[in-house]
Amino acid sequence: MSRFWSDIVHRLTPYVPGEQSAMAHPIKLNTNENPFPPSPLVVKAIRRELGDTGETLRKYPDPTARALCETVAAHHGLRIEQVFAGNGSDEVLAHVFQALLKHDKPIRFPDVTYSFYPVYAQLYGVAFEAIPLNAEFGIDIDDYRADGGAVLFPNPNAPTGRALSLAEIEALLKANPDSPVVIDEAYVDFGAESAVKLIDTYPNLLVVQTLSKARSLAGMRVGFAFGNAALIEALTRVKDSFNSYPLDRLAQAAGIAAYEDDAWFRESCAKVIASRDRLTSELQILGFEVVPSAANFVFARHPAHDAATLSASLREREIFVRHFKLPRIDQHLRISIGTDAECDALIGALRGLIVS
């Protein structure tokens, strides 16, 4: 604390990201990174952009990331005015709070959801209402029908992994024509249907995506928003009042290449899904209750073992999973899907802790 701090800083409760371990070979199943590397085309594109001398780095990158936005627009069948690129989808979400969610009515998101949302709400002074998930940790769209404020949630939801169908998302959009509806699709490629195809029909829909999860580029920081041109213009106005160059040259080159290798992307998602199904059954054999997941993580609790204790014991064995000390979910662990070898190591360690 310091008397030099702005007033707001005293009141902030910052988001705490999952631990990035300094251990030599940790088994990292705590931040939903992809266990498989990005496409070799991505590495080539970064090398090409860098050149032998790094000459290109002398100059600022394209402030609009136009070539990247064109690639992504073509991929989704959108027009370039319907695409916004930012430094990771966290930054995109921050702009969304400021540009589109700050109105008189409190915004609505689930009580159990991405824990960055309340942090942005606090930073930007956006009031919110947390709507309880149902007993199975699902989002019930009937709870969002009243004449309320903007709606925001991940689909599939995090940290639960449960997904809504496209029909349910469409019903939600129909019920809320006068409020922005923001669908955070960080995990959509692992088992849910994207709402991008509804953008031309619903001017209140904004879809947020990232290259961090399914495209294995968490280290590059590339995220997007897709929506009606007027919504995108709002984000651009905020971005150009904040940082003109959110995406560096290497990130723009890497992002384009990531979309050019669709086969790599599909195979990587298929491997994660197969590994998730395998991990789910092995956890169930050990007595865990596992929430059905459409994401690259599972959310599980053991009826006879405290989640915080399990997480701490795994950490001693250099295996990292995520535990949230939050209401309703403090007995759950969120476990990112690793390679089969990493999942085997986790199951082996858990067996030792649970069966002994």
Ligand SMILES: *Cc1c(COP(=O)(O)O)cnc(C)c1O
């Ligand atoms: C990982 C994640 C993000 C952030 O992704 P970045 O693009 O890496 O900033 C956004 N929303 C949800 C729900 C996530 O899990």
